[in-house]
Amino acid sequence: MPDILHRVGIAAEPDHVFKALTTIEGIRNWWYSETHGDAAKGGAFQFRRNRLEVICADPSLVMWRYSGPAEDWVGTEIRFRLEWRDGQTYVLFSHEGWRDPNEFMHHCSTKWATFLLSLKDLVEKGEGRPEPRDMKIAVGA
């Protein structure tokens, strides 16, 4: 099955990145401004109607499982591995479990890159670009 893969390097220690991935305030500042719920270990959160469960939140690995309602994403898992090396925290990202490399998957791959750069900016400079201020990759998207 095809996966979306990315890597960014963030000039900050892993715990800063971890915090941005495991708190609602953090997620609101790099991914979706309108996120609600609990992003800590064992929690669940949502943006709009989309629901995610936190299936792992260890210092070097954060994993979410998407539970609905977008059909393409149901059952997929989003992973962030954090590795401190060469004075930066590498975020090894994957979005796994896609059933089909359809056009929406192409779109999501590019969009994830922009959100990971938003995460990098948030941690390094204190300001990310969460939706609706997200970097646009197409007309209106």
Add this chain to the structure above:
Amino acid sequence: MPDILHRVGIAAEPDHVFKALTTIEGIRNWWYSETHGDAAKGGAFQFRRNRLEVICADPSLVMWRYSGPAEDWVGTEIRFRLEWRDGQTYVLFSHEGWRDPNEFMHHCSTKWATFLLSLKDLVEKGEGRPEPRDMKIAVGA
């Protein structure tokens, strides 16, 4: 085998995007400033020591094959499908033929996203961000 997939939508007609993909001047302005050779159908071009052959350059599909020397890329193919829809040219991108989803592939996936956004900026606004002015995704990379 895993592929890198992306999609951007560019607010311009396909021939403008096609030109940026099939001329050395175009490629220099969104990918690598130091590109040399011939990017038209049947041509070959290079940046630094990297060699690419143009294996297709039709109005709706441009394909390059990488011939060396970077081992991870040897034999891989880079495809740009151009589709005019909803007032924009969608670029459906893939970089196919990776033997292993290693960390360098994660890096390249994110980097391709930034270069496709550079292509979008070049065509829409007249100015891209080719290397060495490329968008950084890690410390010094």
